[in-house]
Amino acid sequence: MCTETGRFSGNEHTSRRPARMPALGGARDPRAGPPPMSQPGFFATVFRRSRDTAGPCRIGAQDRQQGGGPRRREGRRAGLTTDLSEGGEAMFSPRQTIRVGMIGCGGNARGHMRRLLGIDNVEIVAVSDVAEAAVQATRELDPRLEDVPVFSDYARMLREAELDAVEISTPHTLHFEQIMAALDAGLNVLCEKPMVCAIADAKSVAARAEQSGLVVGVSYQRHTQAPYRYCREVIASGDVGECYFVTCWQSQNWYRRQVGGSTWRSKQEWSGGGQLNDSGSHLVDIVLWMTGLRPREVFAYQENLEAEVDILSAISVEFDSGALCNFSVVGHAVNFHEEITLFCDECTLGIRGPEVWRWNDETKQVISGEELGRSWDPDTNFIAALRGQEPVQATVADAVQVARLSEAVWESAATGQPVRPAD
Structure with missing residues (x-):
């Protein structure tokens, strides 16, 4: 078992920090669709101090003089392609067990x-x-x-x-x-x-x-699920400008099942955190992965409802680019539901179950099924990576970013202060 690294002491009812927080390549047409998972969400009030950088879609005087709107990114965003044409070195052939x-x-x-x-x-x-x-x-x-x-x-x-x-x-x-x-x-x-x-x-x-x-x-x-891959690919293409705001939330009957059932997930010693470290971890991961944004500052409220671990999380994030995000993780609900909406300069993308709702103007397009592309699963991807057929889709580097943001959330909730995630 992991050893203790200490806990934050916060207000009486606030959450505890976990005992231990503890390559894709090539271009592709985003409309061709990519390749699938599930769970996450949040509600958060926006807490912002004065920023020393302009927001990603702010239009300067020079831009206006030149008749432009928000400036478009040139070319693809580095590291965000979802192409599977090149795997790593093959450790096993398809015929090897x-x-x-x-x-x-x-x-x-x-x-x-x-x-x-x-x-x-x-x-x-x-x-x-x-x-x-x-x-x-x-x-x-x-x-x-x-x-x-x-x-x-x-x-x-x-x-x-x-x-x-x-x-x-x-x-x-x-x-x-x-x-x-x-x-x-x-x-x-x-x-x-x-x-x-x-x-x-x-x-x-x-x-x-x-x-x-x-x-x-x-x-x-979710890295192998089509709706999320489609959105990542659209943002990666650079054709829709910057992603400047994200709102996402999840509700789940987690409290009754985990805390009420006294499962290991409700115990700090074993889970390392509550809903944020469980289903909520999927939401944190997929937003960071789809957008490629890096958190600069976090402010969070959490409520444990007298449990050992966090149940409700209201999280606001400012990214290095100036983009903003609200996460809402509701672990005490009667139903599971989740929505993610990504606002870009020239398009809005909403993930609604197996569909992506896309707005290029006031008209909503519903994209689903084969239009979105292939879906598969982490086990199939893992074996394919061992055979050199495709890259691992959810990497250690991705997990590092999740740990970085999650740890900042716990610290902010415990201290009542904005926190800059560790480098």
Whole structure:
């Protein structure tokens, strides 16, 4: 388990900081559509101090004299392409069997197992979990898993099983130790979100992953879902100018199920944070990934509703570009719902379930299905990356940015002050 790094002491009812916060290339036509996940959201009041930079769509006198509106970005935004034509170096050929070990056998992990078992020449050769019920459910999942070797100690599995890769789906605060152990064992890794629970740990994973040369991915499945990829591609094209404002929110019946059910997700020791570190992590990640924006300052309110972890989050963010964003994470609701809207100089993009609503003027276009492009999943992407067929879609670098913003949110909520995320 991760060691303690300390907590912020805030107002009486305010949230606690987690015990431990802990390449894509080539151009493409955004209208051709890209390739899919789900969850996140927020409501936030805007808190802004005087800025030393102009907003991205502010029109200067010189622009007006030249008859221009907001200036358009020239060409594609670096790092935002979603092209899959070039993968990394192939570690395995399509005909070679990739042997995977599972660290964690819970419901989420079994979803990963189902997808892995549907891929040619992939075998789950060992699993690790301390819960006998989870192990039994794994054996009953598929005839191929009836006699799979089981380890109560994942470290022993790493030492004794013949593995090429591991997938990690365990309580959040265990991820850091397990990722580092797998990398030290020379294994490729796909880890559930959040990758880790502290920016320091995220940077350590990034350094170790780069040093190892192994494939490391994070299961932010929205990176492989068509609506989000479409929006990222549109922004990356540079054809719609700057993204200058984002509003997004999520509601979920999280409090009753997690806190009411006293699950590990409701315990600071295991979850490292509440709704923000769980479903909310998907929302934080996908906004940063779609826009390529880097947070400069954060102000947040959080409410724990007397639980150990955050349930409600109202977050305002100013980015380096001057763009603004409101996140609302509502973990105490009777329903799940989510909306994301991206305002650009020359278009507005709204993600509404499987559809993208696009406005180039007052007329709404509804884009869905094949128009948006391909959707797949992190497990398929991970195996394809090992075979050199496509790049990992949710990278360690992406997870570092999530940890950076999340840690700033917890600090701001605890101190009642704006916070500049750590570099």
